[in-house]
Amino acid sequence: MQTPESAYDRRRLRQWLSGAARADGVSRRDMLRLLAAAGLAGAAPAALGTPASADATASGIVKPLPESLLTVRGTNAETRFSALAGTGYHTPNDRFFVRNHTATPRLAAADWKLTVWGDGLAGRRAVDFSLADLKRLPSVTHSAFVECAGNGRGYFTSQQGQEVSGTAWTLGAVGVARRRGVRLADVLRRAGVGPRAVDVLPRGLDDDYVTADGTNLGRVRRPLPLSKALDDVLLAYEMNGAPLPPDHGYPVRVLVPSWIGVASIKWVGDIQVSARPLYSPWNTDFYRLFGDAHPDGGSAPLTRQTIKSAWELDGRAELAAGVTHRLTGRSWSGAGGIVRVDVSTDGGTGWTAARLHDAPRRDGWVRWSTPWRPPSPGSYTLLARATDSTGRTQPDATVHNTQGYLFDAVVRHAVDAV
Template sequence: MENQNMSASIRKPLPPEHFIVHGTSAETRWEALRGHGEITPNELFFVRNHTTTPLIDVDTWRLRLWGTGLRRVTEYGYRDLLAMPSETLTAFIECAGNGRRLFTEQQGQPVHGISWRLGAVGVARWRGVRLATLLERSGLKPEAVAVMATGLDADYIEDGVNHGRVRRPLPLAKAMDDVLVAYEMNGRPLPPDHGFPARLVVPGWVGIASIKWLGDIEVSTEPLSSPWTTRFYRTAAGEPLREVVVKSAFELEWGARLETGRTHVLHGRSWSGHGAVTRVEFSADLGATWHPVSLIGRPSAHGWARWTVSWTPTTRGEHRLLARATDASGAVQPSHTPSDGTGYQFGAVAHHPVTLV
């Protein structure tokens, strides 16, 4: 199904020049982002669905907060959220499996799951209400330790096992820090594929944490779990995935054809869940030598660093372009990412193929 230009589970158009469809999900082609600035337009933003995008009646929709960690059960309608003090946050959301295909293509390791290259990521300007505000208004207890949001999409069934609706817990410290209950994306109400009428935005963390189509939020005085922490989206050691690793990508068609003997201005983006990207380097000789690129604008803690580099190739044939980023924590993209077969968190320097003619 990978090369289809439409998906029965996704509502928005998926023109093949902009997307690669993977069953119920759709990957943005990096060359489609060229010239679009920091923000990924809604119509180009990747889609990760476990089932089908639901169409929700906003007039009857309610967000219910409940659990042993709250003093009372509270419900909010859409207009209730719009009436509260709002915040705006520019942040990326990225599927934890982004880059999974490169485990096989680049490292020769078999993995399971959606075969994303690097297009399961996008940056948007989100507007909404801080999750901390809703928790406090619902009477958050001092002994609360965990928060779990549940979406309103259909139950997820795999190999005959019904895992229920998509849901995933957050530690209370993260929930109270910078998590947003967003109802707006890039100045417009959330599109259906991106969580209308409300979704979580969990900055820096893997995309599964940013639950779409919010229906309820449980707050507990005991640790919480779900199949999305015990079965899916875990590290090799069994710990739930959290922060996104540092990555880089070129705004260039995979396998692009470029002319020799002329200077090409290459564009790209780098991002990390551990802080702003502070440095990016470029190599056209498989890492034998590295050259700094020119960063565009100021580093962004939750967005990405945009960059350019000039390159004048002289030799025809097959080549690989490499970009290597360093983030504010000091993390540098490695040359190799160990694989446990799940295909999560590929963070190695990607080898972008081009043909010089």
């Protein structure tokens, strides 16, 4: 059954195509070209490629990237799941993954302001907020995962033999942090959100995103339905008890619990409140499902994350044979809390229930453990399969899409007993 969120986004797309929605910051010529590239104008869908500024030898990330904690992937850094073993529920800041479209900007809190503007405000006059202004509002602390929509993308190729575009993440483009900030709803009400408002569009302060063919798409921005913006969205200024690190949105970022990571705009600088639906490349050309198994013109824009499980082990980790090991992992879902995790140590022939160590939460994860004694030296395949409170269980394979989003299949994790 189609969710209200996806129904809303399909309506927004129809309104844009009919000329009733705005496409601020992108020329009509570029929009038509992008629509054709994405399959929305009758052509075959295609990814837009990597930004022209991407440099395989320079990540544009500020924090140290030790190989024991993170794997550099162009402008991004992926958490090594083995580095989370024993760290507790929250992902430490030094090993939290980084997803950048360009490079981390260096911003000064004293110079920063948030401008809320647009014809969806009752007075139609822009309102500015400093960091001090935000900190005078009632604060909220919330633990939630942030996860790139492409997390697990590499398994489309390595496990399913299918070609996809984009960064070949394994499962480390996810992390849970305790963030403190203010409700976006409180800020919007202070700014005077009006009864005609339908869309809220946060925009980052990182550099413009330029595709490989030279098209400048502007700064990263993605609209939210007003209903979501007024629900559980935060403007966060702390992460795990400290000011946001530069790579994670300093001084203020958006946090959209349970949704794909691109919705949680980092380094937010302005928020447009619109009386008409808004378009950006990040909800029409990117972050939809394209391919033979999906509707002509692509799916509705992606919102909630899917379900996944990961072992806290390196690939082809070596474990002593004939010794009982306590193996650990984590499972999460954007649709409901994790209520069960089944594990297999023989490639899926036999399954047992893992022990869960956290209460199920829709926007968090559950840590789990299982004992295993490899009977003899050799190669083994470990599997973990989660079920959430909505009844959804990880499938054996994920339906293919050309941009490699929302991989949710059980991952086959190889280990060697020695």
